Amino acid sequence: MGFVHRHRWTVPYLLLAPGLAWLALFFVVPIYYLASTSLQTGSIDIGYTMTWAWSNYRDAITTYDEHFVRSLKYASLATIAALLISYPLAYFIAFRGGRWKNLLLLLVIAPFFVTYLIRTLAWQTILTDDGLVADVLRSVGLLADDGRLLATPIAVVAGITYNFLPFMALPLYVSLEQIDGRLVEAANDLYASRVQSFLRVTLPLSLPGVFAGTLLTFIPAMGDFVNAELLGTPRQAMIGNVIQSKFLVITDYPQAAALSFALMAGILVLVAFYARVLGTERVSV
Amino acid sequence: MTTVAVSAPRASAPSRALAFVRRNLLALWAVLALAYILLPIAVVILFSFNDPVGRFNYTWEGFTLDHWREPFAVPGLRDAIVVSLEIAAIASLLATILGTLIALALVRYGFRGRGATNLLIFLPMTTPEVVMGASLLTLFLNLGVSTGFWTIFIAHVAFCISFVVVTVKARIVGFDRHLEEAAMDLGASEWTTFRRVTLPLIAPGIVAGALIAFALSVDDFVITNFNAGATVTFPLYVWGAARVGVPPQVNVIGTMIFLVAVTLMLMNVLLQRRRGT
Numbered sequence: 001m002g003f004v005h006r007h008r009w010t011v012p013y014l015l016l017a018p019g020l021a022w023l024a025l026f027f028v029v030p031i032y033y034l035a036s037t038s039l040q041t042g043s044i045d046i047g048y049t050m051t052w053a054w055s056n057y058r059d060a061i062t063t064y065d066e067h068f069v070r071s072l073k074y075a076s077l078a079t080i081a082a083l084l085i086s087y088p089l090a091y092f093i094a095f096r097g098g099r100w101k102n103l104l105l106l107l108v109i110a111p112f113f114v115t116y117l118i119r120t121l122a123w124q125t126i127l128t129d130d131g132l133v134a135d136v137l138r139s140v141g142l143l144a145d146d147g148r149l150l151a152t153p154i155a156v157v158a159g160i161t162y163n164f165l166p167f168m169a170l171p172l173y174v175s176l177e178q179i180d181g182r183l184v185e186a187a188n189d190l191y192a193s194r195v196q197s198f199l200r201v202t203l204p205l206s207l208p209g210v211f212a213g214t215l216l217t218f219i220p221a222m223g224d225f226v227n228a229e230l231l232g233t234p235r236q237a238m239i240g241n242v243i244q245s246k247f248l249v250i251t252d253y254p255q256a257a258a259l260s261f262a263l264m265a266g267i268l269v270l271v272a273f274y275a276r277v278l279g280t281e282r283v284s285v
Numbered sequence: 286m287t288t289v290a291v292s293a294p295r296a297s298a299p300s301r302a303l304a305f306v307r308r309n310l311l312a313l314w315a316v317l318a319l320a321y322i323l324l325p326i327a328v329v330i331l332f333s334f335n336d337p338v339g340r341f342n343y344t345w346e347g348f349t350l351d352h353w354r355e356p357f358a359v360p361g362l363r364d365a366i367v368v369s370l371e372i373a374a375i376a377s378l379l380a381t382i383l384g385t386l387i388a389l390a391l392v393r394y395g396f397r398g399r400g401a402t403n404l405l406i407f408l409p410m411t412t413p414e415v416v417m418g419a420s421l422l423t424l425f426l427n428l429g430v431s432t433g434f435w436t437i438f439i440a441h442v443a444f445c446i447s448f449v450v451v452t453v454k455a456r457i458v459g460f461d462r463h464l465e466e467a468a469m470d471l472g473a474s475e476w477t478t479f480r481r482v483t484l485p486l487i488a489p490g491i492v493a494g495a496l497i498a499f500a501l502s503v504d505d506f507v508i509t510n511f512n513a514g515a516t517v518t519f520p521l522y523v524w525g526a527a528r529v530g531v532p533p534q535v536n537v538i539g540t541m542i543f544l545v546a547v548t549l550m551l552m553n554v555l556l557q558r559r560r561g562t
Contacts, residue, residue, distance in 0.1 A: 013390075015394075023446060027443050034419060088314040088318070089318040092312060106554060113542060114540075115519065115539055117506055119329075121523070125342070162321075162322075165322065215411070223413025223414060223416060225415065247422060260416045263415075
């Protein structure tokens with residue numbers, strides 16, 4: 001008792017120390033090494049030396065600008081699609097779910113518990129050339145006879161949308177669930193139409209969920225390479241695919257590090273801009 | 286006259302259907318969205334009973350229970366699952382301890398550096414996995430550490446801590462501090478109060494955090510892929526198999542994991558419901 005009392009101010013630091021040390025050593029320090037590697041030159045055989053080679057960044061971005069743009073496009077499309085699918089679903093569960101709320105929520109997150117890769121491979125099976133979906137689309141003329149679903153941008157975007165959907169649906173549900181039903185009633189009592197009360201009351205109150213959900217979907221989508229690899233072709237390769245192969249196949253570490261850092265910086269800038277546009281004071285996460 | 290009598294219901298049937306759709310648009314949308322969410326799971330389960338002709342398990346060829354009878358008939362699969370479970374067990378244990386301590390400090394104490402601490406918890410959750418995996422690999426390369434079982438463990442603890450902190454924090458925030466004060470007023474020491482009052486009250490949060498950490502660890506592919514060396518976890522096994530044809534046994538294991546997780550969650554839902562009434 002004595003020690004704890006005399007040194008009360010040290011208690012929080014003692015509690016924090018082990019965990020924060022782990023994060024410092026295995027999250028912050030690695031980012032430092034990544035930054036330093038991105039400015040080195042050399043090869044895996046002769047070793048790497050620090051030369052402040054800023055040209056790594058110029059080369060990386062000019063060579064792979066196409067992949068950056070594609071990642072941005074696919075991630076944005078997938079985020080919008082996930083929002084459009086999840087918002088009405090989350091709204092339904094929050095306001096009409098009744099005593100089935102928790103069960104419905106469980107159904108939404110259940111796919112989460114089948115390994116990420118197996119989920120994506122299931123989409124391979126669904127979209128495959130002689131699969132049911134392709135057959136049906138062909139028979140109604142929506143798909144040309146030699147048309148494909150797999151190995152197209154649509155397949156990749158659909159895969160990303162699917163895989164990160166719970167990250168969108170859960171924050172939306174949480175923010176919608178917290179809305180005081182009396183506010184909506186008040187709007188209706190004051191002769192707001194259902195559309196008006198949604199646009200003026202419910203939607204603004206759910207914006208924190210929209211903000212969190214879109215970020216939690218967009219960020220992992222930007223860095224993803226699994227969907228492009230399993231559902232697309234090299235023509236759908238995203239920046240994540242380039243980073244992965246540069247690190248693990250080609251072992252061009254400096255350029256791979258420069259690409260990773262550029263990706264991270266790009267995301268931070270986009271997120272900051274987005275937070276600015278949506279109004280930060282209303283949407284603290 | 287007869288034509289009118291016949292055409293009248295014909296004209297109204299679609300419009301009635303349309304009215305029904307309009308009235309239940311939201312419910313229909315929810316049903317369709319849930320179908321979309323659950324379709325791939327149905328495919329995974331269905332194809333665990335498939336009897337594929339070649340190496341690829343893409344088209345339905347016939348029903349068989351063979352893969353369920355011999356889930357480990359393919360070489361390497363059992364070892365990969367054992368590695369995944371071992372790493373998940375020790376990584377989630379350590380991450381839960383470290384994360385719970387941080388959550389306690391953040392909620393219960395005022396201290397300098399709170400903002401920096403929150404930032405350090407928040408950043409790993411918003412860093413793309415590919416960047417986190419790559420940065421850890423550059424660390425290990427620079428230090429000359431060869432990657433394998435323990436580097437995967439280190440990486441998994443690192444990305445699980447934040448999720449544990451967030452989960453446990455949510456539980457601590459919502460609890461009544463008067464209970465602790467009461468225990469201390471009755472002469473319990475600080476440590477006894479923690480052990481007998483605080484810990485049991487926040488235990489559900491800790492269990493939830495541990496389960497999330499376990500699930501994240503078992504499921505992780507991207508960060509593991511960078512730091513695995515020659516070690517093969519279950520997701521890495523699936524990734525390798527994807528190039529040459531995934532055996533139906535992978536669907537069996539996927540289905541098993543799914544069933545265990547859903548059973549656990551269902552029990553939780555039912556438990557909450559019983560407590561609620």
